[in-house]
Each structure stands twice: as structure tokens, then as C-alpha cells.
Amino acid sequence: MKVQNPETAHPAFKMMVRRTSDYKAPGGKLVRVRMEEKNGEIETIRISGDFFLVPEDQLSKLEKMLIGAPLKARELKLLVDRFFVATRVKGLGVSPDDFVQAVLTATVVE
Secondary structure, three states: OOOOOHHHHOOOOOOOEEEEEEEEOOOOOEEEEEEEEEOOEEEEEEEEEOOEEEOOOHHHHHHHHHOOOEOOHHHHHHHHHHHHHHHOOEEEOOOHHHHHHHHHOOEEOO
């Protein structure tokens, strides 16, 4: 009996894909993203780097907010911009767009 690839046997079924990026912001700060994507949406995400957010506890809230977000530039930009406005968080050496670019440039890890 031939075993089929689950993605071709059931088009709605997608495997979890790991992605990673080390994005350098224009100011020189590093924004590192490690995430898992499923069906074009963020399943898990961890953001780190040599930047600072004030207040500091907002980074974990940003990560939680991004869970379930589609990996599409426009939607990500809206979500991240809204987060920065609503929480009044300040990025030292990074902007909301830097987080969006770090997520969008994440490449598949084999």
C-alpha cells in the first residue's frame, strides 16, 4: 500500500513549518525571530535581540498578540502598529516596522 503525503491527500491539512530570521534594523539593532507557521498563520513565536522595549514586559504581550496572525505584510503591519499605539510601548533602536520585517523575512528551517 502506498503512503500518501498528508498535505496532498488532504489539502486542508498543512504541516507545521519552522521559520527563523536575524533581521538587522536600520539603526543596527538585531531582531531575532523563531516561529512555527501553520496554514499561513503564526502558531508560535519567540522574539529576541539586542533591542529594548519600554516597558520591558511588553515583548511577551506582542508575541502573544501575534499568535494566529496571518503571514501577510498588510495584516502584520496593522496588528503591530495597533499594538504599539494601544500599549504606548517605545522601541529603543527599533520600530514597529522592524518587527514586521523580521517576521516576514523568516525563512524555513529544514
